[in-house]
Amino acid sequence: MSQIWSRAKFFFAGKRRSEMDEEIQFHLEREAEANMAAGMPEKEARRKAAIAFGGRERAREECREERPSWSLESVWRDVRYGIRGLGRNPGFAIVAVLTLALAIGLNTTIFSLLDQALMSALPVKNPEQLVVLSFAGASPGHTHSNGGNDAGHRHEFSYPMYKDLRDQNKVLSGLIAAASTGVGVTWNNRAESVGAEMVSGNYFETLGVQPAVGRLFTASDESAPGANPVVVLSFDYWRTHLAEAPVAGKTLLVNGTPFTITGVAAPGFHSMVWGRTPDVFVPITEQKVVEPDWDFLSDHNSYWIDLAGRLRPGMTAAQAQASLNALFLSLRTAEFTLQHDQSAKARAAFIDRAHINVDAGAKGFSPLRGDVQTPLTIIMGMVLLVIGMAIVNVASLLLVRAAGRSQEFAVRYALGATSGQVLRQLLAEGLLLGGCGAAIGLLLAPQALHLLIHRMSGGSPDGLPFTPTLDWRVLLFTLAVTVLASLLFSLAPMAQFQNPKLAEAMKERGGSGSGRSLQFRRSCVALQIGFSLLLLVGAGLFVRTIENLRNVDAGFATDHLLAFDLDPQLAGYPGPGVAPVEQRAIDAVAALPGVRGVGATNDSDLAGNGISGDVEASGYTPKPDEDFDVELPWVSNDYLQTLGIPLVAGRHFNVGDTATSEKVAVVNESFAKHFYGNAQAALGHVVSRPNRKGTEATIVGVVRDVKHESVRDPAIATEYTLFTQAPKPAGLTLYVRTWQAPEATTNSIRGAIANLDSKLIVGNPRTMTKEIDENLLAERTIAMLATVFGGLAALMAGIGLYGILAYSTAQRTREIGIRMALGAQRGTVVRLILREVMVLAGGAVVVTIPLAMLATRAVRSQLFGVSIADPAVYGAGIVVICLVAALAGFIPARRAATVDPARALRTD
């Protein structure tokens, strides 16, 4: 033990100096003795001995260099030297560190979002064992999808299929099911609508999620339909909405039905589907309470639940797929006997073309992931450009600084420093800058992340599944980027100092730099202009996109319009009572002061969703294999007038159209054109849903097309019918047209609805403009960030160019002095320098434009109403970058031109 200790001490401390001294002293004396023995006088003997030995200090130094920890020590020395060097030039150090901090901070922020969305595993036990199930094959009947499907991968299964797969498979240690929905929850007499997930009883157990309070569900909580009115709360909901009250065993109303709270899920857990943030979990067997319209539990033809499984230890996804596929096909074969259509074609589609997919599911199946992938990748691409900018920027600053140090380096070489030592010194300085930048960047990143998430979610506390924390993957990435960037920019000055010729370096003092370093500086300038033009063009395109989207004519006025959701079923109203109370609510809100009109629909506008289906139109023979879906909103009498959708033919709905009167429909122009050729011809025809009784309605009017799902999408054929005449109850979105600012009416609306029934929930009141904005989340975020990046790029380019130009202009002081002595005017001198800058900038621009067009092709899917070669965007970008370049060149040019020629000539 003591030996290890002494060795360790030896490693770091080496021999003590006194020991070394004593040894050397002994050597000298022994040498002197030997000399004296050879007959020299003592003084002479000592002198000879000292000469023979050489420099004592050098011997000591060389002994020290043999120590194993020497390299560590020299690194420390380099760092200290670097700190001193940077301290001598604080302006440079601050600009460089801030540039790097901004770039690295941005990079960390965006990468963290990317990491959370695309790379992080779910916060559950052994996520690598999780698999996601999907299938291919016909799915006749009803599908309730939340997106994320593609050819051959349908993620929704029926409940009977789930139970059979769960109970009969031999490859999974657990198979779980979940379906996302919304419910009305009443707690302490306060009603609100919240997100919910219907889950299988083994959901939490299989995922390995622990309770924070009480207990979570077990398999016994999923027994018979309606038999287990129990609910688990998400941690966030419990914390923010129930103030962490003791809840286990308490009762809470879900859609008016009492449910017992069993517990609260662990913090950090949201759902097996990434992107879902349900507030409450209920057993899947309570489907009838959660979604009273549905009866899915026993139906083989209702596809509505997402499945995920946990592989048994040692099992691979491929093995599981082979085994599950056999089971799935035998179940499908049995299921086929229950289908209406028993034709061979149907059989082929249902069984022969069916198979099950078992895919790795550590990250969880997620439709949202697909939505955010492209925008995040684009943003990350822009961030990498910003990083590239920062590297070139710092490199050029270092280059300028290094140029001023050429004599220092020449002296160091002259004193015997090797290229390696100089390189190490430069690297130490670079890493020092990078390290400081990264440290500040990492400090800023969580703040930036918080701000960004807040902006993206439009200020609402829940909704987006991002957290403003950095995990190890992000830190590792930041470290890698920092080191790489530092290496790149710190090596830049080496271009100037590698293999230096001392005499030349000394001579170079007044010259304009060697050819190579001049070329390097020019490349830096060109790169900076190129990078920033790329970013400016990107920013321009995305800003144009968001402007275009905001200014799209929806077909109706979107201002002074307040929307809120009303679903009496969430308050426990039975089916037949729903429409009357909705009508009363509409009337009550319409009677409020300041309200111009109220319209309601079950198919909210410009909110990114739709309700559509096929129809049969009298007097129209569909083409063979025609598959034409029509938007089918159920609306209130005043809906079309309130939104201000102009009438083209016939009449609007009116008060004469009631629940008991003749069923009527209003269609839009696209509908009329598709089925009847023109608006007039459509009037009087009857439209119905195939195989659904009670859906026949006579067309009484035709209205202008309006945008429905989003402002991006073109208008689609639409058939409006009245919700009072609809075959079943539906939750509505009410649109309130106001005289004043729409937000101001929110409270009086809440009052009016509470007056009607305090259990009714005014869901998510928002203005139409905000709704559109929320619908444009990706575009808005990209535009905002692109603008920030573009501005940053221009700023960095300005700083970098200024640095380089200030230096190279100063180098030419003598030349300028000669020119002026020979009669050049100041203006001529300024023009001379500016012309060089602009020629360089022009060259960079010409090279960058085709590259920009190539790069922007990749983002075309995210653009709207703007060409990737939009001349205005490119023009503006070029003007900005040329202005920046001109300004960066003008200041040093002016300074050079004001120099007194006599003095300039006398320098050196």
Place this chain on the structure above:
Amino acid sequence: MPPSADLLQGTLDMLILRSIALQPEHGWAIAQRIQQVSNHVLTIGQGSLYPALHRLEYKGWIRAQWGASENNRRARFYALTAAGRKQLEAELANWGRLTGAINLVLERI
């Protein structure tokens, strides 16, 4: 700093190891011995002797101990360790092969 122009790279280490193979010696005596035995053909630059001794010590091939010199003064004596002995054997074998090969070439060509 290379040892002496006369010494091949790496041979200084071998010479030092060899000269303390029989008994521990201090630095001055090592230099003297090499010089004498080689009839003053090989002179050890003293600036390179001590760094070499340090290097060998850090490698664990030799061990230093304070002891009394021939004239009864405190001096640092260097002795071979087991690892050092093995290293010396390896270097001698290598040296033998090398010189043998060079001799062969010189004689036969």
